[in-house]
Every structure is written in structure tokens, then in C-alpha cells.
Amino acid sequence: MTRDETSLLARVEALLADPAHARHPLHEALEDLYRHHLEEKERLERLISISDTYQRYAREDELSARQRYDKALKRQAKLSRISDRYQQLMREHNLALKQDSTHDPLTGLPNRRLFGERLKQEAKCAKRHPQSYTLAMLDIDHFKRINDRHGHDVGDQVLVAIAHVMRQELRDYDLCARWGGEEFLLLLADTQLEEAHAIVDRLRQRLSEIPITVGDMTLSITASAGLSEHRNGENPLEETLHRADQALLRAKRSGRDRSCVDLA
Numbered sequence: 323m324t325r326d327e328t329s330l331l332a333r334v335e336a337l338l339a340d341p342a343h344a345r346h347p348l349h350e351a352l353e354d355l356y357r358h359h360l361e362e363k364e365r366l367e368r369l370i371s372i373s374d375t376y377q378r379y380a381r382e383d384e385l386s387a388r389q390r391y392d393k394a395l396k397r398q399a400k401l402s403r404i405s406d407r408y409q410q411l412m413r414e415h416n417l418a419l420k421q422d423s424t425h426d427p428l429t430g431l432p433n434r435r436l437f438g439e440r441l442k443q444e445a446k447c448a449k450r451h452p453q454s455y456t457l458a459m460l461d462i463d464h465f466k467r468i469n470d471r472h473g474h475d476v477g478d479q480v481l482v483a484i485a486h487v488m489r490q491e492l493r494d495y496d497l498c499a500r501w502g503g504e505e506f507l508l509l510l511a512d513t514q515l516e517e518a519h520a521i522v523d524r525l526r527q528r529l530s531e532i533p534i535t536v537g538d539m540t541l542s543i544t545a546s547a548g549l550s551e552h553r554n555g556e557n558p559l560e561e562t563l564h565r566a567d568q569a570l571l572r573a574k575r576s577g578r579d580r581s582c583v584d585l586a
């Protein structure tokens with residue numbers, strides 16, 4: 323309320339309270355006007371108060387809505403990070419599972435399953451571009467003696483060293499799998515028997531040069547191998563492999579440390 327208004331109201335109140343003006347013809351009308359003014363003033367103050375309260379709540383609501391929004395954003399970002407990490411873990415887990423299911427844990431070489439898959443691919447390719455490949459079954463000679471004389475751990479180390487040499491010596495498009503204990507199966511892609519024979523003999527030579535140190539002794543190993551070239555229409559995992567096995571048997575029977583080819 324301004325000072326003018328306050329003093330005007332004070333003057334009116336004084337006039338109305340003065341008994342000398344009680345019977346004045348304007349007394350009643352002035353009194354009505356005075357009360358009406360007071361009521362209007364009160365109503366206006368109430369409205370202002372309601373409006374202030376409303377604005378305060380609106381500001382608070384806006385603030386808390388913004389805080390809720392920020393909080394939700396942060397939670398969303400956190401969930402995205404967790405989800406990304408989870409997906410990354412799943413990818414790593416799946417890769418590890420795939421690696422475990424297709425590779426030998428000791429040597430890291432492909433296992434039978436991967437070899438079988440690769441042979442199927444080879445068969446598909448052969449339909450489009452007929453080409454020859456050779457299978458070679460390679461077996462370490464008298465491996466049991468190494469285990470018996472020097473222990474299983476030394477045997478394991480020899481297997482790991484053999485796998486290392488295989489990886490070094492073979493071409494990228496060949497495949498060497500650990501087929502069993504000390505048996506390895508080689509797929510020599512796009513290679514006929516004669517060439518494969520030379521490759522396998524070079525590989526056997528490298529294997530015999532692996533220095534195996536046990537205490538102050540140095541041992542060496544030899545290997546025998548049997549080879550067969552895949553024939554058109556032949557089931558590789560049954561017929562071709564069987565012929566390679568037979569050739570390996572001949573290599574073992576005729577004194578080991580050699581390779582035999584299947585010519586049947």
C-alpha cells in the first residue's frame with residue numbers, strides 16, 4: 323500500500339468514526355465504499371498470494387523435472403556402459419568358446435572338428451574349381467618312451483614344440499590338426515601326391531632337428547607319415563583318410579622315420 327493510500331484510508335476512517343458526521347447524508351455511502359475497498363484489497367492480496375505460491379511451485383516443479391531428467395540421463399548412460407561392457411564380454415566369451423571348441427588346448431592347433439569343417443569347404447571349392455589335395459597322417463615315433471623315460475611334462479613340451487614347427491613350415495593355406503595323442507593330420511591344399519611327399523619329408527626333417535633338452539641331455543624325435551591324394555568323388559574323412567592311415571601303418575612297419583604314399 324502506498325503512503326497516499328494509507329493516509330487517505332486513515333482520513334476516511336477518522337471521518338467515519340467522528341460522531342459529528344454520523345448523520346451526514348454521505349456517511350453511509352462512504353462507509354459502504356470504504357468496506358468495498360477493503361474487501362477488494364483483501365481479494366487482490368489473496369490473488370497475489372495464490373499467484374506467488376503457484377509460481378513458486380511451478381519453479382520447484384521445473385527444477386525437480388530437470389533434476390529427474392538429468393538423473394534419468396545419467397542412469398541411461400550408465401546402463402549403456404554396462405550393456406556395452408556386457409556385449410564385449412559376450413563377444414570375448416563366444417570367441418573363447420569357439421576357440422576352445424575348434425582347437426586343441428595343449429598345442430593350440432586346430433582339432434578334428436575344425437579339420438572336418440575345412441574339408442567340407444575344400445569339397446565345395448573342388449566342385450567349382452576341381453583341384454587336388456593330399457592328406458598326410460603324421461605320427462611321432464616311440465613317443466611313449468619319451469613319456470616313460472622323461473615324464474609326461476617333457477612329452478607335453480615336445481608336442482608343443484612339434485606344433486610350433488608345423489605352423490612355421492606349412493603354408494598359410496595348408497592345415498595341420500592334432501588328430502590324437504601324438505598324431506597329426508595335414509591337409510596340403512592344391513597339392514598332388516609327389517609334391518606333398520616332398521613337403522612332408524622336409525617337415526619330418528625339421529621335426530628331427532628340434533632340440534629337446536632334458537637336464538643336461540639333448541634328445542631328438544623322428545616321425546612317420548602316410549599320404550594319400552584325394553580322389554574325385556571320394557569321402558575324404560573316410561576313404562582318403564583311411565588310405566593315409568594304411569600308408570602310415572606301412573611306414574611304421576617298415577622301420578619308422580619315413581613316409582609312405584598310398585598308390586593303390
Ligand SMILES: Nc1nc2c(ncn2[C@@H]2O[C@H](COP(=O)(O)OP(=O)(O)OP(=O)(O)O)[C@@H](O)[C@H]2O)c(=O)[nH]1
Nearest residue numbers: 461462463464465466467469474475477478503504
Ligand atoms: N605327454 C603326453 N603324452 C601323450 C598325450 N597324448 C597321448 N600321449 C602318449 O602318447 C603315447 C603314444 O604311444 P603309442 O600309441 O604306443 O605310440 P608310440 O610310443 O609313439 O609308438 P609308435 O607310434 O608305434 O612309434 C602314449 O604313451 C600316450 O600316453 C599328451 O597329450 N601328452
